[in-house]
Amino acid sequence: MSDTLSKIEKRTAYTLLLPAVFLVFAIVLFPIFANIWISFKEVELKDIRIPEPRAKKIVKEITENQSQLKILYRLRNSSLIESIDDVKFSDKLPKNIKPINLDSRCKFSLNKIKCNFGKWEAKYKENFEILIQHIDNKKINKNIIKLQKPNLSGKADNILLTMKFTLKNFKKVFIENNFIDLLLTTFYFTFFGTVGAIIFGIFAAQLVNQKFYGRTFMRSILLFPYVGPVVALAYTWTLLLDPNSGTLNALLVNFQIIDQPINLLGQKYIMMNILGFEIKLRLALTTVIFFEIWRYFPLAFLFILARLQAVPKDLYEAAEVDGAGPLKKFIHITLPQITAIISILFMIRFIWNFNKFEDIFLLTGGASGTRTLPINVYQQGFGVSDIGMGSAVSIVIVLILIIFMFIYFKLIGKKANEI
């Protein structure tokens, strides 16, 4: 009895899960594996369209003879690279209408014109004409003929499904692609973006955890950068930082803080003189990191605030009785309470910043030293149209991610569920 019950339960569970699991499998898991397949192929963007035979139908009236019409089919192979085998054509004519002067490749039966064109080479083009006539010599309605669309079919290789593989892409990724520089930029961006967001998050959470007038309002505002659409915010920042007539540069020049506008998003390096040391700072990357911090510190803030609000108040009161000042209270009570959440945040944010694409893409497009791994996927796949290479970079990202996730689950996987 209980056996059948558990069977029913199992079946119910699978029915409930199936649609969601299927969808996630098709759209999320399948592409991850498909990347592996594509990365071993030499595919370019223009290759992924399956070549197909196309026909444009043009109907022309013949002025001398109303019972006849000329149909012109502009035939072509849609692909400029690949040929199509076994091209078949069919078009239907209304009743009582017959073709005359039919091409030898075609047959007419049951009101249908059927043709067998054989092989079309790449870039193939042909103007194919048929003259049709009404059996009873009546006028043919042009529009009826026009509305009927011809059918074409053919066999062409789908480059994605062939069994040709190559290691070229991975060779390019690791050798020709400045891989070390790419990796370093990505880590630089990820690390400082994460640490900065967490530091600002702690600061903001500490602020909002106090009582002051307009506190709830402040909490809403603090989340604005995260809630706002990235496209709008990134373009606002580009306008703000623009060297020609951007507000920030104009302000700094106006108050004589700098002499010349600085191209914050377009300049790779800037020389800084700090305490007599010449430091070469990666300017555009730093700006992008600041945008990243600006946009994502709200998340750190939200987590840390939630944790701070759960800290029992009497801990602070007891410390006060013991004569501890604000600094001691922060170091000895607040900080130990939030270290766990900070370590979790660090790992999660690290993983997500590592994958960040939109922010950098919209701000700099990956120029002036802000090329990270995700940007490189786009540049390879759609900038240079080398799909195979883009997939290979994706695979590198997935592999690094798997390492991160392994560390994450080893270190704090169980703790994360408790908090």
Next chain:
Amino acid sequence: MKYKPLIIFLTISSVFFLSIISIWKIMATLQGLNLQNLNINQNFLLCILTTFLFIFIGNKLDHLIKIIILSTLFTALYYYLNEPTPLWFYFGLFLITLFFTSRIRKYNKDFLKEDYVTEKIIFDFISLFGIIFFAFVILFPFYIMFVTSFKTQIALLVNPLDFSIDFKNNLYDVFKSYFVIFKTYNFGRYILTSSFVSIGTVIITLIFAIPAAYAVARLNFFGKTFLSTSILIIYMFPAIVLVIPLYTVFSQLGLRNSVEGLLIVYTATTLPVAIYMLQGYFKSIPKEIEDAGLMDGQNWFGIILKIIIPLSLPAIASVALYVFMIAWNEFLFSLMFLDNPKSFTLSRAINHLTGDAETPRQYLMAGSVVVTLPILLIFVYFEKYLVSGLTAGSVKG
């Protein structure tokens, strides 16, 4: 009396006071005032003088009278020492001084003798400074976005600092950018597409996620632990590694440039987090309530529809709002999948505007306001739900 706390207080509070005055000056500059010097040294002395007088007067005067006198004095001195500006600037200055002096109300000679007073002063002003800093840094870009949409390209090139809105013109000229983006650039259509995609994603995600979350939360089946851990793992894979295969497959299936294709992708990418969030909440519903339902002869469909959904409406609202936000703000997939202006979403349309270097920036900013405002309004209105959604879902971002 110890002098150390007094000096520290005077310095720190003056720095704070000076920074709000400087922010006020910057904001005034952006209204077209020709201020070219922050006069930091001189104004700093002025601030110190004010705070010193504040402590010096102490409780000899009623607090309200004291701060009004001090504010008037400060404004008057500022007027004599700095370049002439319109009246509203001084009025603002007066209000700022009033605000500042009322904030430091608790500071007097006695307070400065307390234990740990130095630390207290520092913490107090760091948090005051922090509030101003965060409010300014966060709101400033939004402010620029908003006011730029009311200016013209030429006016901004002539004076990039003048964001004042000229209401002497007729209203059409003030709102011209908005008329243009709706008329010429078809933004009305994009708003519809974006709303359709976002709301559609929410509905489909919920239809798929609620039963799945129920199964994960309640039922026993083979592979349950595996499934619940893989939900999180799948969620951590970013869109950028999915983009190339999806692009190729969607191209070949003819799903690119279709809203349906976008709906499928958005649903699939938000499903894991929706399931994760919902199952957590479903677990917290007492099982006894369901057992009662089972007794009444309900099947799982009835239980989900009549017991689980009504009981977990707050969680469903959080998930719905979170998914809506993700779909509304999403950019990468809409960039990859849409290149026909007929099926653009708002984000994609704004990106398309920037593709033409000739597009005046006020149109771009008007478009940005159009895409930002709805989501911010929704956020402010439903903050409670969205915040809990963000907290639960913010493993992603």
